[in-house]
Amino acid sequence: MRMGNSGVRITLAAVLAGGLTLHLSAQPPQSSAPAEQTRNPLTGDAQAISKGAVLFRQECVFCHGVGARGGMRGPDLTTGSWTHGGSDADLRQTITDGVAGTAMPPNTLKTDEIWQIIAYLRTVQQAAPPAVGDQARGETLFFGTARCSTCHIVNGRGGRLGPELSTVGSARSRAYLVESIRQPAKQLTQIRAFGGDGLKYDTVTAVTADGRTIVGVPMNEDTFTLQVMDQSERVYSFDKKSLKSVRHENRSLMPAYDAARLPDADLDNLVAYLQSLRSTASVRKGGSHENH
């Protein structure tokens, strides 16, 4: 029965499945990851790794991408840096319970299946590559001439139009960061605040009945309404029917930073800075600040 069946696992599991713990009457939420086993008993077990690879493809690939190298919604899991903790116990908890406030759903996988997936993930995890580029120069570029901070916030500094980048070094590989800077339209980041597949950091152009054109990024949308932030960070709420036109463009509002705009050496510096942006503590308790 996959009703979306894989679609479900995939779409639903991620978006909706939520309901694994019940909150009825005075029952405390069940914690499905008891603390007794904190080390993966299957680490390095060839058979477990191969089963984990199969499970990963079935359960995780939609968000985390082929080979765990990251996808539209899920972070790259090969970077060796883990936003919600990288110990076996942390990964098990993240897989079991999901991460509140993100697209990572709770899962009903069995314990040994989770260990198999973790065993597989350990085989694709890379040692951090030697840094190329100058992190400090990258930071100067980010907040200075490259104008990244016009739209991106890092640790409380910067604009609000684009995704927050305070922990992007944990979530994205170097290759992904380079692609996002050189060709930002190639993989538009999903807006995860509300779970669904439909919202991403694309460009919306709305023309009002009195002829004004508003260009911005969607904050939310349903069949009848649209909420948009424009480039001056003003927030609009529209009834779609009241608009003369509304158009989603499958591109990012972010300009493509080609070699003329950002020479290779500067690109290296900027990426070095972005890769240095890693979480220092789990944000599990406080929830994510992925968006807004």
Next chain:
Amino acid sequence: MRITDRVLLVLCLVAAPVAAQVTPERLANAPAEPQQWLMYSGAYDGTRFSPLDQINKTNVQRLSLQWVFQTGVRGRHETTPLVIDGIMYLTTPQNHAYAVDTRTGRPLWHYQRALPKEMSLCCGPQNRGFAALGDRLFMGTLDAHVVSLDAKTGRVRWDVAAADADKGYSFTGAPLVVKDKIIVGVAGGEYGVRGFIDAYETESGKRAWRLYTIPGEGEKGNDTWKGDSWKRGGAPTWVTGSYDPKLNLLYWGTGNPGPQMYGANRLGDNLYSDSLLAIDPDTGTLKWHFQFTPHDVHDWDSTHTPILFDDTIAGQPRKLVAVANRNGFFYVLDRATGAYLLGKPYTQVTWAKEIDGNGRPVLLPNTDPTAEGNRVCPSGTGGTNWHSPSFSPRTRLVYFFSYEQCDTFMSDEKLEPPYQPGRLFIGSAFFPLPEERQASKVRAVDPKTGNVRWEFDEFADAWAGVSSTAGGLVFAGDGQGNLIALDADTGKDLWHMQLGAPIHTAAVSYAADGRQQIAIVAGDAVFAFALPKEP
């Protein structure tokens, strides 16, 4: 849990004059009691059509909220509530259930099943509803039992184990009562089960028959499976079927063959996966079958609710069944014989050129999943999915929810999993291309021609079914929480209400205190609407 005096009073006031006993006759004549919602699809014909017309095209804008019932159970609520003599019977994820007074929204009892900690559920701990007979309710459970509850108290009357949950069997669909039997379909197509449809005696819970959806050794059709792949070939039956009392035929859809996207070890047509089965409900004998997607490798379960209707074709009156299939084609068959009459795409289809005169798809090359991935339309989710369709005898149109999406399908020998009981048996993946935008639509198809009469665009991620009413309305939902009333003739949206959480089921309609209500589950709550009371 206790029924208070106040509630008793209410129930006496709203209870229909007939005794509060559901009989097989009442079920067969469900459209004659539009104030009830007696079974999953409203009536045996699977049309999810309410003959009530108090709420109509001209006054639907005045719909107002009557009550909200919060279930307190987190998760995707796919349930269709039943409404019998003023009381709503509602299941939720994790096999909770409630009885709710439809006049006030106040709960009367609560049932909760103790479930094993680890279960093999591909798609979450869902349940789609009850069936009712006498003063009893029937539910299939996530751990593959069938239970009978006392409708007055929610207490268990009997509880029988139907299958081994450790081997991946579970029940998520609503059962269907036919005469003195409960018919229930099984889930587990992702776990290498051998699908079946079961019938149980309503009084005792004793199993009356089982029809395996995959023929066993020596049975006709077994040779459509390579080797012993039939033993774990899936073909589950997880959505409620329909029934024609005059022909005495039960119609039930079957799901994907397993492993669903790797077919090399199960070469052949894989009967009776992705099929519509016509069954004698007294004996469980298969009368005819029609397979929509032979040797499916794209997870296109055909578990849709079959829509039974009559019409004249080429001057001849025919008894028909319509199915908008997950594989992208809309089909009409003769429901007495299973003869193929029509098959037409309602969405983008890249895997088959057309359906030939015998009802078999004419395949296009290079559409199987590969190691690198192959882009095919419709997606693995399908052009539509299990979401309830509807048919209005007034407009003569079939309404259903549909997707516009293609997927990249991957599978290869290397990742073909060995069969292990209770473990996923899929061997593959599918996902949309990041640069493509998914669209959701409600479509109205003329079953005489297969042509799309109108379509209504919804924002992405919609997962709701539809229902239609004699008031000329189609009720739909979107993935962001809007309950939407559409003009059944034109598809124009006449009214909507944002309910604050995604809708994963279809509306039901009934009457309380003589007033038509429309109830829908959004998020974890039931919302009931009606026209304002006259001053």
